[in-house]
Amino acid sequence: xxxxxxxxxCVLTMVxxxxxxGASHDEIFHATNVWCGRGERQPYCLDLKxxxxxxxxxxxxxxxxxxxxQSPLIxxxxxxEIQRHQTNNxxxxxxxxxxxxxxxxxxVEVALILARVGNALLISAMLLLxxxxxxxxxxxxxxxxxxxxxxxxxxYLFSSVHPSSWTSFGVGLGWVGIHAAFTPGxxxxxxxxxxxxxx
Numbered sequence: 001x002x003x004x005x006x007x008x009x010c011v012l013t014m015v016x017x018x019x020x021x022g023a024s025h026d027e028i029f030h031a032t033n034v035w036c037g038r039g040e041r042q043p044y045c046l047d048l049k050x051x052x053x054x055x056x057x058x059x060x061x062x063x064x065x066x067x068x069x070q071s072p073l074i075x076x077x078x079x080x081e082i083q084r085h086q087t088n089n090x091x092x093x094x095x096x097x098x099x100x101x102x103x104x105x106x107x108v109e110v111a112l113i114l115a116r117v118g119n120a121l122l123i124s125a126m127l128l129l130x131x132x133x134x135x136x137x138x139x140x141x142x143x144x145x146x147x148x149x150x151x152x153x154x155x156y157l158f159s160s161v162h163p164s165s166w167t168s169f170g171v172g173l174g175w176v177g178i179h180a181a182f183t184p185g186x187x188x189x190x191x192x193x194x195x196x197x198x199x
Contacts, residue, residue, distance in 0.1 A: 037101025
């Protein structure tokens with residue numbers, strides 16, 4: 001099981017390395033929020049404004065691509081060092097951005113890769129916790145969900161700086177731990193509690 005989850009983590013890490021900055025429509029928006037996850041700090045996040053518009057100056061060096069989702073994603077990259085970008089107005093959880101901001105160091109490219117890989121590691125660690133807590137028949141369910149429902153969008157989200165990665169993982173697998181805790185069986189209260197916590 002540990003070996004399988006190690007390979008899962010490796011796959012997510014490889015996916016995180018495959019796409020350049022701004023590869024998705026809203027990555028620059030989320031990268032800006034990751035950069036400002038711990039407030040203003042030089043040179044990552046400056047002049048953080050909450051009104052009248054949520055925005056900040058960041059060193060991400062690309063622009064938020066607002067192309068129509070039905071059209072090809074061809075967005076010019078603006079390589080200015082510091083630019084003003086839109087920030088989170090409460091729509092997404094700030095905890096995600098705070099934790100992801102712990103990986104922001106050095107150059108923009110390295111920081112983005114570290115944030116992506118860090119998110120992949122967190123998702124893999126949560127999956128490991130869930131698999132350890134679950135009885136064997138529920139592990140089969142988790143494996144089937146991973147093979148059928150997570151591809152391809154889930155794998156991309158899990159190795160990105162998008163907060164929906166936590167949402168899709170929680171909605172996709174959280175119910176399995178809860179179900180395992182309340183399914184009749186010869187499990188102790190401690191095992192039931194660990195299933196609930198993992199779920």
